[in-house]
Amino acid sequence: xxxxxxxxxxxxxxxxxxxxxxxxxxxxxxxxxxxxxxxxxxxxxxxxxxxxxxxxxxxxxxxxxxxxxxxxxxxxxxxxxxxxxxxxxxxxxxxxxxxxxxxxx
Amino acid sequence: xxxxxxxxxxxxxxxxxxxxxxxxxxxxxxxxxxxxxxxxxxxxxxxxxxxxxxxxxxxxxxxxxxxxxxxxxxxxxxxxxxxxxxxxxxxxxxxxxxxxxxxxxxxxxxxxxxxxxxxxxxxxxxxxxxxxxxxxxxxxxxxxxxxxxxxxxxxxxxxxxxxxxxxxxxxxxxxxxxxxxxxxxxxxxxxxxxxxxxxxxxxxxxxxxxxxxxxxxxxxxxxxxxxxxxxxxxxxxxxxxxxxxxxxxxxxxxxxxxxxxxxxxxxxxxxxxxxxxxxxxxxxxxxxxxxxxxxxxxxxxxxxxxxxxxxxxxxxxxxxxxxxxxxxxxxxxxxxxxxxxxxxxxxxxxxxxxxxxxxxxxxxxxxxxxxxxxxxxxxxxxxxxxxxxxxxxxxxxxxxxxxxxxxxxxxxxxxxxxxxxxxxxxxxxxxxxxxxxxxxxxxxxxxxxxxxxxxxxxxxxxxxxxxxxxxxxxxxxxxxxxxxxxxxxxxxxxxxxxxxxxxxxxxxxxxxxxxxxxxxxxxxxxxxxxxxxxxxxxxxxxxxxxxxxxxxxxxxxxxxxxxxxxxxxxxxxxxxxxxxxxxxxxxxxxxxxxxxxxxxxxxxxxxxxxxxxxxxxxxxxxxxxxxxxxxxxxxxxxxxxxxxxxxxxxxxxxxxxxxxxxxxxxxxxxxxxxxxxxxxxxxxxxxxxxxxxxxxxxxxxxxxxxxxxxxxxxxxxxxxxxxxxxxxxxxxxxxxxxxxxxxxxxxxxxxxxxxxxxxxxxxxxxxxxxxxxxxxxxxxxxxxxxxxxxxxxxxxxxxxxxxxxxxxxxxxxxxxxxxxxxxxxxxxxxxxxxxxxxxxxxxxxxxxxxxxxxxxxxxxxxxxx
Numbered sequence: 001x002x003x004x005x006x007x008x009x010x011x012x013x014x015x016x017x018x019x020x021x022x023x024x025x026x027x028x029x030x031x032x033x034x035x036x037x038x039x040x041x042x043x044x045x046x047x048x049x050x051x052x053x054x055x056x057x058x059x060x061x062x063x064x065x066x067x068x069x070x071x072x073x074x075x076x077x078x079x080x081x082x083x084x085x086x087x088x089x090x091x092x093x094x095x096x097x098x099x100x101x102x103x104x105x
Numbered sequence: 106x107x108x109x110x111x112x113x114x115x116x117x118x119x120x121x122x123x124x125x126x127x128x129x130x131x132x133x134x135x136x137x138x139x140x141x142x143x144x145x146x147x148x149x150x151x152x153x154x155x156x157x158x159x160x161x162x163x164x165x166x167x168x169x170x171x172x173x174x175x176x177x178x179x180x181x182x183x184x185x186x187x188x189x190x191x192x193x194x195x196x197x198x199x200x201x202x203x204x205x206x207x208x209x210x211x212x213x214x215x216x217x218x219x220x221x222x223x224x225x226x227x228x229x230x231x232x233x234x235x236x237x238x239x240x241x242x243x244x245x246x247x248x249x250x251x252x253x254x255x256x257x258x259x260x261x262x263x264x265x266x267x268x269x270x271x272x273x274x275x276x277x278x279x280x281x282x283x284x285x286x287x288x289x290x291x292x293x294x295x296x297x298x299x300x301x302x303x304x305x306x307x308x309x310x311x312x313x314x315x316x317x318x319x320x321x322x323x324x325x326x327x328x329x330x331x332x333x334x335x336x337x338x339x340x341x342x343x344x345x346x347x348x349x350x351x352x353x354x355x356x357x358x359x360x361x362x363x364x365x366x367x368x369x370x371x372x373x374x375x376x377x378x379x380x381x382x383x384x385x386x387x388x389x390x391x392x393x394x395x396x397x398x399x400x401x402x403x404x405x406x407x408x409x410x411x412x413x414x415x416x417x418x419x420x421x422x423x424x425x426x427x428x429x430x431x432x433x434x435x436x437x438x439x440x441x442x443x444x445x446x447x448x449x450x451x452x453x454x455x456x457x458x459x460x461x462x463x464x465x466x467x468x469x470x471x472x473x474x475x476x477x478x479x480x481x482x483x484x485x486x487x488x489x490x491x492x493x494x495x496x497x498x499x500x501x502x503x504x505x506x507x508x509x510x511x512x513x514x515x516x517x518x519x520x521x522x523x524x525x526x527x528x529x530x531x532x533x534x535x536x537x538x539x540x541x542x543x544x545x546x547x548x549x550x551x552x553x554x555x556x557x558x559x560x561x562x563x564x565x566x567x568x569x570x571x572x573x574x575x576x577x578x579x580x581x582x583x584x585x586x587x588x589x590x591x592x593x594x595x596x597x598x599x600x601x602x603x604x605x606x607x608x609x610x611x612x613x614x615x616x617x618x619x620x621x622x623x624x625x626x627x628x629x630x631x632x633x634x635x636x637x638x639x640x641x642x643x644x645x646x647x648x649x650x651x652x653x654x655x656x657x658x659x660x661x662x663x664x665x666x667x668x669x670x671x672x673x674x675x676x677x678x679x680x681x682x683x684x685x686x687x688x689x690x691x692x693x694x695x696x697x698x699x700x701x702x703x704x705x706x707x708x709x710x711x712x713x714x715x716x717x718x719x720x721x722x723x724x725x726x727x728x729x730x731x732x733x734x735x736x737x738x739x740x741x742x743x744x745x746x747x748x749x750x751x752x753x754x755x756x757x758x759x760x761x762x763x764x765x766x767x768x769x770x771x772x773x774x775x776x777x778x779x780x781x782x783x784x785x786x787x788x789x790x791x792x793x794x795x796x797x798x799x800x801x802x803x804x805x806x807x808x809x810x811x812x813x814x815x816x817x818x819x820x821x822x823x824x825x826x827x828x829x830x831x832x833x834x835x836x837x838x839x840x841x842x843x844x845x846x847x848x849x850x851x852x853x854x855x856x857x858x859x860x861x862x863x864x865x866x867x868x869x870x871x872x873x874x875x876x877x878x879x880x881x882x883x884x885x886x887x888x889x890x891x892x893x894x895x896x897x898x899x900x901x902x903x904x905x906x907x908x909x910x911x912x913x914x915x916x917x918x919x920x921x922x923x924x925x926x927x928x929x930x931x932x933x934x935x936x937x938x939x940x941x942x943x944x945x946x947x948x949x950x951x952x953x954x955x956x957x958x959x960x961x962x963x964x965x966x967x968x969x970x
Contacts, residue, residue, distance in 0.1 A: 018129065019126070019129045019130075019133055020129070020132065020133045020136050020137065023133065023137070037143070037144045037147040037148070038130040038133045038134060038144065038147070038148055038151075039144070039146075039147030039148035039149065039150055039151030039152075040147060040151060041133075042122070042126040042129070042130055042151070043122075043151050043154065043155050045126065046122055046125065046126065049125070063132065065128040065129060065131070065132040066129055066132055067129055
């Protein structure tokens with residue numbers, strides 16, 4: 001999975017957000033390492049909407065220009081599956097001493 | 106400012122995306138002002154990526170869809186290939202003639218000098234007029250003159266004679282055109298000094314006769330016994346503009362115009378190319394030349410009254426003679442392209458209509474109409490592109506097949522081939538064809554229809570709207586086909602008319618040679634010339650396949666014409682009404698060989714020799730034009746015997762008219778020129794041609810015999826070529842033949858496309874109505890009634906197409922009326938034939954579908970339910 005897609009899914013895992021808030025959240029999750037500009041973010045959002053991983057909730061109560069999105073049930077399952085895959089990968093990396101806290105310690 | 110750019114970039118995104126995210130993106134950009142430029146750039150990149158992504162999906166979607174219908178795909182590609190290929194082929198010719206730069210430096214400022222007079226405007230000038238053009242005005246910076254020479258000089262190589270073909274030029278001619286020799290030097294003024302004989306030879310001649318030895322530079326070669334020193338060798342395939350031959354062509358050699366070139370102001374027999382002064386347009390130059398012409402007319406009334414000097418673009422030299430034909434063929438291929446698009450549009454409409462459930466499902470799953478349209482256009486574009494690839498290959502093959510004819514029409518001056526311009530044109534055509542063929546059927550694909558389709562998916566609902574579009578497309582196809590076939594039919598009729606123009610001679614069993622020139626030693630004195638002529642005639646008459654033989658300076662389709670003044674004894678003339686006639690010098694057998702009738706008096710005999718009383722024979726036209734009120738037999742006319750001297754000669758016979766060329770139709774008011782024949786024995790010539798009438802049928806064998814006989818009789822004369830009169834006529838009419846051939850092929854393609862279009866509509870409509878036919882047959886309808894019903898519908902559509910087509914055809918025919926000769930542009934026979942042909946095509950195309958309709962099994966039809 002495209003890491004940026006995963007970050008978007010992560011940012012929506014606990015609360016619904018509008019687009020700009022998603023970009024902000026991703027920035028803070030990654031300590032500023034990943035910046036999603038509109039040219040990257042919204043085409044991904046469109047694809048997520050088309051694939052049914054996220055759902056649009058309508059306009060933001062405070063600002064009608066913003067629309068709020070949340071994770072769909074499918075999106076949540078996809079995010080969980082990806083998390084498990086990453087977790088398994090990390091376990092393997094530990095067992096090969098690529099990360100601290102490996103199985104042999 | 107940033108918002109403005111952002112909005113502009115957003116316009117590049119698909120509409121649905123803009124609707125969903127547009128405002129939010131603008132808000133986002135406002136909320137996060139960091140690194141604005143980078144963000145905007147990213148936004149732009151996103152738009153491009155999204156389109157590429159969509160395009161990629163559409164392509165793979167289209168390929169998947171197309172794979173499932175190979176027959177359909179094959180037919181569409183073939184149709185596109187015909188339309189695009191025809192366009193690319195004709196464009197290549199157009200490109201070579203009109204767009205590609207001429208192979209001369211500063212070609213834009215080069216012009217051809219023309220003289221206008223009673224005979225029209227010709228690209229020829231006299232030497233004194235040419236020099237006055239340069240000195241009396243300011244618009245011409247330089248002028249170079251050229252003569253294509255009269256006789257082909259003979260060069261001896263290893264004792265064998267070869268005829269060469271060269272030109273004579275003023276020393277500045279080559280440099281003016283930016284032509285520098287590959288080896289050696291160009292001409293300078295010093296080369297024109299009397300007694301200097303220098304020559305520049307072509308690369309081809311250098312290789313053929315001198316084995317490409319660079320040592321030949323400075324060496325002398327002998328042409329007709331005169332030594333010439335080779336000072337330069339031209340680049341390979343060097344083309345030279347030859348206005349007095351109305352061509353741009355390669356030649357064997359270039360020499361300097363001899364000092365004794367005629368300075369007669371009335372001798373407008375030289376070609377001239379001029380360089381316009383910087384900043385001077387052709388119009389401005391012509392304004393000044395008109396003034397100079399008036400001045401010259403006042404100064405030299407005898408030679409210059411009524412004459413005007415002018416210049417024209419160098420390109421006109423090759424373009425003018427073929428321009429009209431080129432436009433007609435170009436218009437025809439555009440017509441073919443439109444028919445192609447209508448035809449493909451029709452097929453696509455059928456494919457995309459009701460039965461295409463896949464489209465309906467996509468629509469139901471939320472794809473917008475615009476999105477579907479885009480996918481379908483991609484599908485069409487892929488088909489057009491593959492069609493173009495096949496079409497370009499077809500064009501290449503066609504050009505190769507026609508290259509012989511094209512080269513003869515365009516006089517070797519242009520190389521026709523596919524280049525970047527042709528390929529760009531092909532791509533442009535692909536875009537146009539994609540839009541035309543892809544968008545029209547979408548008119549039938551209204552949003553509502555798609556839902557209707559889904560509902561009636563099982564039956565394949567017939568949307569009457571879609572049917573209307575398809576009918577209209579077939580009408581367009583038929584109308585265009587009628588116009589095209591009519592134009593090609595009219596051109597065919599006028600071509601048949603042209604080649605059947607009576608020449609006044611027999612046209613079968615004749616073998617002719619090109620002009621042969623006697624070698625040095627025999628050429629100078631009349632006795633030797635006469636002896637050579639007798640010797641050749643004896644050899645020719647002895648040939649087993651030859652029935653009769655003759656020699657002549659000119660004969661019909663010989664591609665030359667000499668006119669001389671021929672005053673009638675006892676009459677006085679002014680310069681304006683001086684009698685001119687075509688002068689020919691013939692052996693006694695001439696009239697018999699050509700089957701011309703002696704109408705009064707007698708033919709020449711062997712008794713008309715040097716020393717006997719001078720005699721002449723004139724044609725009917727001469728009598729009508731110059732001898733009114735006189736008994737022609739016994740009348741005396743002046744026959745030219747050298748510069749401005751005549752010998753009074755008695756007319757002993759009047760012969761029926763012969764026409765010297767099938768294509769020229771101007772000599773005042775008649776296509777036949779007044780002609781005066783003199784016995785070759787009384788006025789021997791250094792150059793003449795032989796004509797034989799064959800006893801048996803085989804012209805090729807007799808041709809070879811004639812070549813051998815000439816070689817035996819006169820071993821020092823270069824080998825001659827032989828032709829049948831039919832070949833000469835074919836050569837003379839090659840342009841009309843090429844145009845007619847192309848138009849007929851295009852007409853045939855148009856008919857085939859119309860056939861397939863009508864078949865498609867008929868077949869589709871029958872499929873739509875299977876249920877109806879089933880019910881009607883159950884209720885007792887006969888097969889005849891069903892067939893009649895299907896045919897009636899198609900014939901109604903066809904009739905509408907024919908009505909539109911006739912109007913279109915009449916317009917097209919009026920536009921080419923000048924090309925039709927004696928054939929009327931509204932020639933009833935052609936129009937009637939074309940209409941009959943179209944109806945026949947329509948019936949042919951709908952026959953199979955109609956029969957299928959009449960054989961519908963009632964039970965079977967219910968299965969469509």
